[in-house]
Amino acid sequence: MGRKVIKRILVSILSLFVISIFSFALMQLAPGGPMAMYAENPKITAADKERIKVQMGLDKPVHIRYYRWITHMLRGDMGKSYMTGRPVSTEILTRLPATLKLMFASFIISVGIAIPIGIYSATHRYSFADQIVTFGSFFGISIPSFWFGLLMILVFSLSLKILPAGGYSTPWFDPSEYPLIIRPIAVFIENFKYLIMPAIVLSLMNTASWSRYMRSSMLDVINQDYIRTARAKGVPEKQVVNKHALRNAMTPIITIMGLDLPSFFAGAVITETIFAWPGMGRLFITAVNNRDYQVLMGIVMVTAVLVLLGNFIADLLYSILDPRVKYEG
């Protein structure tokens, strides 16, 4: 297996290289450029624009810019943002805590709800509760997250006034204002109250779709011979479902989660925008709008690494959950 892993890693590196060439080329092909930020300001003269172009190195041909980018990249330098002038790695790292927090919270919510619901509706197929769950799932998949997010704000912030409408932290929050005993609680809730709504909105889509996958995967397994055998042996129903069936039904779900995981990384644009969450999605969309090539390349490469890693981990887990599956590089 060790050799297979090494082979897989080498193939991944090659893929990353190809991805980098393609994405760099595609970005250059898209019309417009970083200079567009100066377009609607009549004070910036033509001479100013020419000078800035040269200063930013945008006057050089594409292949030279790519060569410059890749040689720096190999040394671990992702370049600097055209917009903020800060290293791309800094831009990404400062967004990372907020992104991870949101990813983690919404992942937990999705898994925590989708799996029990999926199991329940599979074991109670066509019951009233199953119909409700099915309806709920399609509802969850179909409603746009910006609408759901604004609805949450309307209910919990404007009507009930129990949660903030958006943000990440309170600039004037001072734990020392709280009595010592409840200080840790205050700090926890200070963080939690901003997180709760965006995490729910972000998890909605995955909760809904994963519960559908869980249901169908469970149904497949439940009709297998070995389940019938277990039941015939007189194993209690609870044990049949939780031990014999669940483990087998989980394998395809794990793959789907592994594949979905990278989309959390920069894919939460709408949720982050509505709730003013300072995460990676907003960094990405600002970079796209401003044609900040350096930042875009940075995020694309990190996401590419995550996709490859997600697949790799899903494959590994697969072979652990199901010993019949041999890991083939």
Added chain:
Amino acid sequence: MKKKNVTLIIVAVLVVAFGLYYAFASKSALGPKKKDVLVWGMLTDVETLNPILSEASAETIMMNGIFSTLMKVNDKLEFEPDLLEELPEVSEDGKVYTFKLRKGVKFHDGVELTAEDVEFLYEMKMAPGNIVPSRAMWEKIDKFEIIDDYNFKITLKELDVTWLEGWAYSECMIPPKHILEKEYAENGNSLTKGGEFSRNPIGSGPYKFIEWKANEYVKLERFDDYYREGSPKIKTIVYKVVPDTNSLLAQFKSGEIDVYDGAQANQYKELLAMKEAGQKIEVHKYPAYVYMHADFNLRNPIFADKRVRQALCYAFPKQQFIDTVLDGIGTWADSCVAPNCWAFKPELKRYDYDPDKAAQLLEEAGWKLGADGVRAKDGKKLSFSITTNSGNKIREKFNEIAKQEWDAVGCDVTIQNYEASTLFGDILENVKFDIAVFGWSAGFDPDCKTLYHTEQIVDPATGATGQNYVGYSNPHLDQLLDAGLKEPDQEKRKEIYYEIQDILAEDVPYIFVYYYNEIAAVPANLANFKPNPTQATNTWNMYEWEWK
């Protein structure tokens, strides 16, 4: 049974925790806010807080707290001295300006601000290693002479009566030489947006910089040694970034932000309704210096004929557009000079909606109606496209109405909208449009040379760049534009700009559509909030703000 217990315990703990938290949370984001904090909602984050490199108005909004300028443009659109004792003295020939600085103005680190800091700003603007957005006003300087610590003299290469205005805006905020010169030298003779000072600025303004959390907020705190005695009054200013206008409104309603500056036209009614419902807020609406315009590409033979351009002006229902699409939140425009500018000419040629006149003008120009309802001339159809940046709902709406109305008078219009960076980076720069719809920010000064002068015509073939995208050339107008910059007497200047406006209204290289109206919503108990439509932005006088 056990599982149920666990769930119950978790729920109980959460309820108790939240209960305790809110019991003590009088100062939290949701409780009644401390009187000494003001939260200002921002739609975008900033890129730098270094005035040498800054370009965006969001940055000005924040830097007005941190830095001072030599003079200000107040809400009545007059100059007033800020760091200066009095407005600068101008020589007979209008080329030499003598400045006299206030004594005892301190930077936030306690060092005194002197004429050397001002000279350093000039050097930094011209330093080849710095990516300065605009050097236009600095390149006009011939000599900068320091007389003593508080007095200095600037000589211009040639007379330019608009030159002084720049000193009131963020590009002329004075940074401390003793701090910035180190960074400049250590960084290989250049300053960048990624540099230390960009993210940790020190100025002489009413507020000290405390922290900047990317995409989250920027926090400032009162500077006790500010040169205006007794101010500022409010202790902490927080600029909170909320990247969506719906969310901004929601946060304004919930009280998480105090000031919602730049509210959308379609939110105006809702804000007024809030006020009528008894919420203690004030809603300001005032004309801005930004106008929307539709540009004709005059290189296209169809639009080379003035009658066609005038016909399209007559065929567009401008007033109806302002009343319905903009909900009345806009001011009719006939030229590029703003209605609140001293050089604005009130009685200009007006293009009130008149489709019959439009048809008549098109007939005169030789465009005859064909069997298919489309006009043609010499076998060529009157067909063209209209473009704007997609996502801008108002501009998209303009295009839809224009198509409908112009098709009705015999044109064949195609709508072709592009994403903003494509439109501005490619379609305009490479002149690939027939009619392009976008906005310009006009100055507080009526000068508009960069838009209409022959020197500024864009030509991708020769590589000539500028902002005359339409390709308008009129030797008489060129003369007037040049003369306008050289005439020190305001009354005489007014005459020049009156003539310029007449020419533009007659020639219509653009359809001037409307002047934007700005909307700002603030708490009723915030005193001295005075909206300012110039580039100085609404935080221009934040040292005066006070909670009543």
